[in-house]
Amino acid sequence: MTPAARLSAAIELIDAIDSQRVPAAKALKEWxxxxxxxxxxxxAAIAGLTWDVLRRRASSAWLMDSDTPRARVLGMLKLERGLDAAAIAALCDGGRFAPEPLSNAEQAALTSRTLDDAPPHVAGDYPEWLDGELAAVFGDDRVAEATAMASRAPLDLRVNTLKAKRDKLLGSLAHLGAKATPWSPLGLRIELGADARNPGIHSEEDFIKGAVEVQDEGSQLAALLSGAKPGEQVIDLCAGAGGKTLALAAMMQGKGRLIATDHDKRQLAPIYERLSRAGVHNCDIRTPKGPNDTLSDISGSADLVLIDAPCTGTGTWRRNPDAKWRMRPGALEVRLKDQAEVLDRAVPLVKPGGRIAYVTCSVLGQENGAQIAAFLARHPEFAVVPLQQTAAVLWDKAEDFLAAALVSEQGLLMTPRRTGTDGFFVSVMKKAG
Known part of the structure; x- marks a missing residue:
């Protein structure tokens, strides 16, 4: 297919996503x-165009002064791909399989319109109802922060230290362009171009043998900041598919007891095969069965309870750009209730002197600092552990990392703009001994 034909296909796909109200991944698969x-x-190229349009949905429509699928695709080419009006016109020549030639209005918009007067939610490409939430966290920086959250994410990998060392994998995965991540001592990063195909990491020998797992650097750091140690009893209370469970297991070096569970047992389905591939032998998976408490036998004995809390996922917009446009205010209300419930459920599991590590992949203050403040008001026996102490796991990069992140009394926030990771909030709280 020619570049112009790919552009026509992207316009067709955006139209299908709009008219059929289907997730982008489903539309791409059906196409x-x-x-x-x-x-x-x-x-791969058509998918890249489609995802980029979704990333720049609001700003592209504003630039073109039109909210049609074609207008958003044309606006994206200027804003995201950096093409000028002449280059865009060359793609839209009306030839076989190519989009129709630019109209006078389209030519004028691409030549003269900018985002200088666009409201924050348009310039930053996020739903208008979230403007107050983002302003509360980032203030006047919210457009810059949101713009970074609309950028393309790299592919990050975590080295499984139960089986391999990073220096060796940097060599064996060099053909994929793997480099060391800026912050995580366990991370590898593969940068992806605009039309890049999936590098097929799942077919690599290092992945098949369990030496690496796909995990954003921010998620790696969140696990590290929990401070899990060999010999401890650790509970992953919202384990899901097991990404952070695997990271905790490696931190524990196979020593101690690791328990993984989740309120939704369907989410646990992939964890068994992943633990086996990673060589984890000290993890007990607790599958919920009816109304009975699956953790009643370990009450008051945990050194650490990790809560990878259910959240809005605003920190993962780089990877799920269509999710932000489908998000509704009611979803935030539901998640806030879920988070408070899981925090309270963790309390009786923690022994005196034990810790709760609360993690979200959200940048919204209500899900992060406000949730921690409310928890501490309900449970005054807990206090936030200064992350300056916990960040010692990052060795010589701890000071620079803390300077890059947004640190508050309640915890630490990573963002694409500040730390080059997905958006993650981390708070570690210790129970009085």
């Missing part, structure tokens, strides 16, 4: 099934 002649490179 690929219906257009089997398109090669893997074509599908």
């Amino acid at each position: 690929g099934t219906a257009h089997r002649y398109a090669g893997s490179g074509d599908r």
Whole structure:
């Protein structure tokens, strides 16, 4: 397919996402099934165009003074891909499979319009109802922060120290362009271009043997900041598919007791195979069964309870750009209730002197600092542990990392703009001994 034909396909896909109200991933899969002649490179390029339009949905429409699928695709080419009006016009020449030529209005918009007068939610590409939430956290920096959250994310990997060392994997994965992550001592990063195909990490020998796992650097750091140690009893209370469970297991070096559970047992399905591949032998998976408490036998004995809390996922907008446009205020209210409940459920599990590590992949203050403040008001026997102490796990980079992140009395916030990671909030609280 020519670049112009790929552009036409992206316009078609955006139209389908709009009119059928389907998630982008589903629309892309259905398009690929219906257009089997398109090669893997074509599908990757079209997917990249589609995701970039969703990343720049509001600002592209503003730039073009039109909210049609075609207008958003054209606006994205200028804002995200950096093409000028002449380059865009060359793609839209009206030839076979190419988009129709630019209209006078489109030509004028691409030549003269800017985002200088756009309101914050448009310039930052986020739902207008979230403007107050982001302003409360970032103030006048919210547009810059949100713009970074609309950028393309790299592929990050975590080295499984139960099986490998980072220096060795930097060599064996060099053909994929793997580099060391800026902060995490366990991370590898593969930068992805605009039309890059998935590097197929799951077929790599290092992945098959359990030496690496796909995990954003921010998620790696959140696990490290929990301070899990060999010999401790650690509970991963919202384990899901097991990403942070695996990180905790490596930190514990196979020593101690690790318990993984989740309120939704369906989320636990992938964890068994992942633990086996990673060589983890000290993890007990507790699957919820009916109304009975699956953790009643370990009450008051945990050194650490990790809560990877259910949240709005605003910190993962780089990877899920269509999710932000489908998010509604009611979703935030539900998540706030879920978070308070899981925090309270962790309390009786922690022994005196034990810790709760609360993690979200959200940048919203209500889910983060406000949630911790409310918890401490309900449970005064807990106090926030200064992350300057916990960040010692980051060795010589701890001071620079803390300077980059947004640190408050309640915890620490990572963002794409500040730390180059997904958005993550971390708070560690210790129970009085």
